Amino acid sequence: MEDALATMIANYEKNTGKPLEAWVALARKAGLARHGEIVKLLKEKHGMGHGYANLVAQRVLAGEVPAPAGDDLVAAQYAGKKAGLRPAYERLAKAVAAFGADVEFAPKKTYVSLRRKKQFALVQPSTAERLDVGINLKGVAPAGRLEASGSFNAMVSHRVRVAAPKDVDDELLGWLRAAYEQA
Numbered sequence: 001m002e003d004a005l006a007t008m009i010a011n012y013e014k015n016t017g018k019p020l021e022a023w024v025a026l027a028r029k030a031g032l033a034r035h036g037e038i039v040k041l042l043k044e045k046h047g048m049g050h051g052y053a054n055l056v057a058q059r060v061l062a063g064e065v066p067a068p069a070g071d072d073l074v075a076a077q078y079a080g081k082k083a084g085l086r087p088a089y090e091r092l093a094k095a096v097a098a099f100g101a102d103v104e105f106a107p108k109k110t111y112v113s114l115r116r117k118k119q120f121a122l123v124q125p126s127t128a129e130r131l132d133v134g135i136n137l138k139g140v141a142p143a144g145r146l147e148a149s150g151s152f153n154a155m156v157s158h159r160v161r162v163a164a165p166k167d168v169d170d171e172l173l174g175w176l177r178a179a180y181e182q183a
Helices: 002-010 012-016 020-030 035-046 050-062 071-077 080-097 170-182
Strands: 104-107 112-115 119-127 130-135 158-162
Touching: 002 012, 002 050, 012 020, 012 050, 020 035, 020 050, 035 050, 071 104, 071 112, 080 112, 080 119, 080 130, 080 170, 119 170, 130 170, 158 170
Parallel strands: none
Antiparallel strands: 104 112, 112 119, 119 130, 130 158
8 A cells, every 4th residue: 555655646747747745735826625625626727646636635734844845855865875866966967957947846755857948868877886867859869978868767868877066068058058049
């Protein structure tokens, strides 16, 4: 049962368009006090399935505090054995932020989504020695460092492995800019 709940929570954004904590915040803002009212609002106004709406209502009424956001999630990703990867992430984040004012960094539990109108890339500290930069890049064949995403993440088409800040180079930034412009 716990595995099913964990899977459901992990798939909230993919299946509903927003992470669980965003739906909880939205439902709280509506000010509804009854479980059925919250479920009805989410199903009718937002097209959410019953199971997802039910979980949001439970969280709202239980008064649960949403998961940490922003900097807390990024700090958690680069804690412990993965702390050495933070400089590479920071270099990449600074370069991508310069693409335009519409770049959004949306930290999740295990990665940071890079968004414009939609996600164009993600950055994930996959091991203690490597970041994986997933890129949504249409019409570009994988070659060299630009690998097919494979089993890494279904939300991106390509992956580039980054072990150090020097790996955040013009080639990688060129692919990221192209994905940004497609988004």
